[in-house]
Amino acid sequence: MSRKKVYKAAEQFSSAFEIMPGTLSSACGIQMSSNREVLIDGCRGLLEYGDEKIRVNVGNGVVQLVGRGLEIKSLSYKAVVISGYILSVEFEM
Amino acid sequence: MLFVKLVRILLGYVRVSVSGEHPERFLNLCANNGIAVWNVKRRDEMLLCSVFARDYKRIRRLRKRSRVRLRIRHRRGIPFVVHRYRYRKGIVVGALIFSLFLGFMPKLVWSVEVSGNERVSTAEILSVANEIGIKNGAKISSLDTENLRLDFLIKMPQLSWSAINIEGSRVTIDVRERLSPELVEDKSPCNLVATADGIITKVYVKKGSAAVKVGDAVRKGDVVALGTVEYGDLSTVLCHAMGEVYAQTDRKITVTVPLTETKLIPTGKNETRRVFQLFGVYLPLYLGSVKYDYTATASEKTLQSGEVVLPVSIIEAEFREVKKTTVKLSLDDAKKRAKTELKLLEAEQLKGAKIKKKSITFTETEDAIIITADYVCEENIATEKPLSIIE
Numbered sequence: 466m467s468r469k470k471v472y473k474a475a476e477q478f479s480s481a482f483e484i485m486p487g488t489l490s491s492a493c494g495i496q497m498s499s500n501r502e503v504l505i506d507g508c509r510g511l512l513e514y515g516d517e518k519i520r521v522n523v524g525n526g527v528v529q530l531v532g533r534g535l536e537i538k539s540l541s542y543k544a545v546v547i548s549g550y551i552l553s554v555e556f557e558m
Numbered sequence: 559m560l561f562v563k564l565v566r567i568l569l570g571y572v573r574v575s576v577s578g579e580h581p582e583r584f585l586n587l588c589a590n591n592g593i594a595v596w597n598v599k600r601r602d603e604m605l606l607c608s609v610f611a612r613d614y615k616r617i618r619r620l621r622k623r624s625r626v627r628l629r630i631r632h633r634r635g636i637p638f639v640v641h642r643y644r645y646r647k648g649i650v651v652g653a654l655i656f657s658l659f660l661g662f663m664p665k666l667v668w669s670v671e672v673s674g675n676e677r678v679s680t681a682e683i684l685s686v687a688n689e690i691g692i693k694n695g696a697k698i699s700s701l702d703t704e705n706l707r708l709d710f711l712i713k714m715p716q717l718s719w720s721a722i723n724i725e726g727s728r729v730t731i732d733v734r735e736r737l738s739p740e741l742v743e744d745k746s747p748c749n750l751v752a753t754a755d756g757i758i759t760k761v762y763v764k765k766g767s768a769a770v771k772v773g774d775a776v777r778k779g780d781v782v783a784l785g786t787v788e789y790g791d792l793s794t795v796l797c798h799a800m801g802e803v804y805a806q807t808d809r810k811i812t813v814t815v816p817l818t819e820t821k822l823i824p825t826g827k828n829e830t831r832r833v834f835q836l837f838g839v840y841l842p843l844y845l846g847s848v849k850y851d852y853t854a855t856a857s858e859k860t861l862q863s864g865e866v867v868l869p870v871s872i873i874e875a876e877f878r879e880v881k882k883t884t885v886k887l888s889l890d891d892a893k894k895r896a897k898t899e900l901k902l903l904e905a906e907q908l909k910g911a912k913i914k915k916k917s918i919t920f921t922e923t924e925d926a927i928i929i930t931a932d933y934v935c936e937e938n939i940a941t942e943k944p945l946s947i948i949e
């Protein structure tokens with residue numbers, strides 16, 4: 466079974482049992498505390514790191530954070546916490 | 559977050575600056591290799607980040623793959639402090655002793671105090687407390703205050719109530735003394751018997767019936783008054799005989815005074831020796847033992863913090879060397895001494911007796927003088943003796 470099929474089946478299963486989408490698949494989870502801190506779970510690596518722009522690879526796409534004074538508070542296997550003044554979160558899928 | 563910071567300090571971490579073309583690549587490599595990185599900050603072309611001290615060797619290997627240069631900015635945490643002082647074993651030993659002291663000392667009794675006593679001396683109470691295990695250096699956990707309190711009351715009948723309170727490392731023994739109850743008149747039947755041989759001179763019987771009359775001779779132990787009363791109808795009733803029976807008695811006191819006497823004369827050579835005491839354990843602060851004849855006086859200096867007496871003290875003893883010399887007493891001196899001794903014995907043995915006649919004879923031997931005093935006294939010789947019904 467291809468990865469896409471697995472992904473689709475997981476999505477269907479979670480929608481049938483009203484589980485939050487992405488919980489069963491390997492999709493990334495993003496948790497924000499206001500616009501001051503963001504936790505990206507399922508990060509596959511940093512693509513770009515600067516004070517005003519951070520791009521994070523989340524497997525099936527890229528999450529781009531734009532803001533001021535951005536910094537990585539913590540980076541570990543598959544999770545990154547970014548703090549700063551976040552102006553926008555964009556997805557490139 | 560505080561906990562996380564604590565863990566980082568405990569494990570130790572380094573702040574590293576990463577410079578190169580793609581520092582992001584270095585961060586990704588770290589993440590993929592399970593190396594935690596935090597507080598990543600951008601400074602121009604350089605990244606500043608923190609990693610655990612134990613991971614530093616691993617990131618040095620990743621440096622080549624990501625083509626960056628690493629520089630340690632500073633080191634933080636306990637492992638670095640320990641490393642700095644690794645050759646100073648004294649600090650470790652001191653810290654260990656200190657923590658042992660801190661951990662162990664609160665479990666022991668530091669001082670025992672007594673309150674509420676008026677007639678019974680504190681020293682007496684403390685010695686009984688010591689006997690039942692309440693003493694400096696005793697383990698607090700082994701003190702069962704309720705049982706000890708009862709034990710304490712059994713051993714000290716002059717107390718009516720006691721409480722043993724433990725406040726931290728201090729034990730307070732609170733006591734109440736027994737109020738002596740009024741003596742209840744003894745009403746059990748008894749006779750009056752003579753305490754000495756003699757000739758009866760006066761008979762005063764307040765209760766019971768006299769068994770002797772003036773002029774009778776009695777021996778020690780003879781009944782002088784009966785605890786029975788006979789009535790006209792020939793019935794006999796037992797009673798508690800009371801009264802005074804005076805008799806003329808002969809007494810003799812002998813005092814022997816040796817003519818030679820051993821005196822201790824100080825030679826002027828003094829020595830002070832100290833003993834350190836901690837929780838009842840005595841550590842001598844000197845070597846060897848005193849080899850000459852001596853008289854010694856000891857004083858104790860106890861460490862005190864405010865009102866709290868600490869179980870640490872230094873006992874200082876002063877040893878004064880003495881020489882034993884034999885002094886010969888003159889005959890007059892010996893007689894004088896014998897007379898004063900006789901007076902003391904007289905006051906003690908003939909208490910309450912009226913001396914009617916006294917004759918003193920001196921006997922001299924080679925090395926002593928013996929003084930013999932013969933007395934004719936008038937004294938109360940009646941004493942109570944319980945009457946056995948079976949007899």
